[in-house]
Amino acid sequence: MVTKVLLCAVFLVVEIFGDTKTDEDNCDLSGKWLESIKVTRDIWKMGFHRELVTTVECGPSSPEKLQTLLVQNLPRGVYIDPYQLASLQQDTGLQVVLDSEVDLEAPAYESNGLFMFVYPTRDLQHPRHLQAVVPIHGRYHRPSSGQGWEQLEIEPPRLFLRANGCAQLLPAPHVLMDAPCSGYNLSMCKWMEIQLPQDQRNISLELPVGNQSLLVPVCTGTLLATLLCCVIIANAIWRHGFL
């Protein structure tokens, strides 16, 4: 009896596997479909706490099991809080993997840039859109004597695709890369790079910086004000203290 059940189970597994296999053969990533892929970017919010929004728009006949990966470099003027990411992963399902430790407090001139894997998820309002909203935070910059703002450029991401079991998404040649399979599963998967149109531009944000030309008045003002306050308090203590 037991053998019969086992045999049955094996048969079922083979059949399910077989089914997926036929599906996978229809990976159907034609050149036309690939051309329909568009990556758009935006920055939401103002000030030191922003959101980098990347949207991947796929054409109508995109495969169901298609997974996307964005490889994004960030300049050293901004950082990502890994603890905030962990909490967002629980709350909103945001999937981001960072490749290195992040100093949450260092100013820009003492930091390095960051490199992250972003896994956009399906936007419920637009079923053909895959979107990732990643919170980024501005670092303090060196004061300048110029405009009072520091402009930061965020370069476009590289786009990678993967479909379960589809070894041959595209006719060769194409670039394959090993990267974590998802934000939840850090084992390595093979990802295939999709060349985005050349017109992808940097997106930029501005952060306020201190005014270096005010150095002398600020130092003088601060020291005089604190000294004055110190003398006023000392005088009160001298007059009313139990000395």
Place this chain on the structure above:
Amino acid sequence: MDWIMITFLRKWSLFTFAFFIRVVLVVFGVYQDKTMVVKYTDIDYHVFTDASQFITEGASPYRRATYRYTPLLAWLLTPNIYLTPVFGKLLFVTCDVVSSYLTYGILRGRGMSCQAACSYCSLWLLNPLPMGVSSRGNAESLLAVLVLSMLSCMERRHLAKAAFFYGLSVHMKIYPVTYALPLALSLRTREQANVGETTVPMGRRLARFLLGLLNRDVLQFFVIAGGVFCGLTLLFYHMYGWEFLQETYLYHLTRRDIRHNFSPYFYMLYLTAESSWSLALGLAAFLPQLALLLLTSLAFHSDLALCCFLHTAIFVSFNKVCTSQYFLWYLCLLPLVLPRLMLSLKQGLGLLVLWFAGQAIWLAPAYYLEFEGQNTFVLIWIAGLLFLAINTFILVQIISHYKQEDIHHCQKLD
């Protein structure tokens, strides 16, 4: 209205009610965290909890970036992992109420009526600031309990216990270390007042003064306090090594945060962060703080509660880094100072409004900088100086209207 007042001024109903509101806030916090985008829980609470998580895994709490506290805190909060994530918040709100109970004990010990003591305690118990801070998961109330326990033991001359609490409080947060001088001065042997005092040469008076510091009480106090402090330091150094010293003590001593904060020095330190005279300016900023702390110790050590209050307020106002949590360090001592202040209710309220206005004036440009990206550095700097001026004015008012003898303000309640 009268029956509300009478109910609140009954000790147990006041303390129970204060605890109840705090528990409601903790529960509301859980609800808000689950349902809203803006979270109720403070970021520090997550830091504590993550550090406790590392402790339960047998690892160092300092593996959590920005954990800059004693490992004792992470140990204390391990029930956050084993029992419930709100354990720490319940502990902090309990400490909040306990600290006020200690204040109550001190005021009663001075001979104040139950009603009057309750009315002063209600300034802390029904104050939205400590309520919010501890129910959001900040650990400041632990320090309030330790400092008030120390003061309470000092008033009852339980020196060994006071020393224990003092050593522990310096270990938990470094700032009470400044109380060492007033504590030593208050324990020293006092000279007999002679008629010919003024004719004694200065050198001999100084020698007598210093010798007065070498008595049994002072030695006992500092041996016990030092023992607790060094014992804990050695234990944790043995367990977690250099990282512990760096994060718990050295970071706070050498901290120079260039990001905007309430400190009057923030913009100067930001503009000079990389300059070669940054060290000299840091020292220049330290001198007023040091001078005022020394002077306060000499002038007010005979009234420890007032002295600790002034010490902390001066330390925080003139510090190189200042955030709103620091205000609680001296606010918890305010109910001990207020009964001896000869200020009318109107004047007192005026000072309170002024203090909050100073913060509001700072918060507006800080908001525009941080969340709107406007370049408001100069405004924040001016607001920081204005806040220092307001704090100076309030301190001068307190110093000049303080009377050392007890004044009972029972008539206020009628």
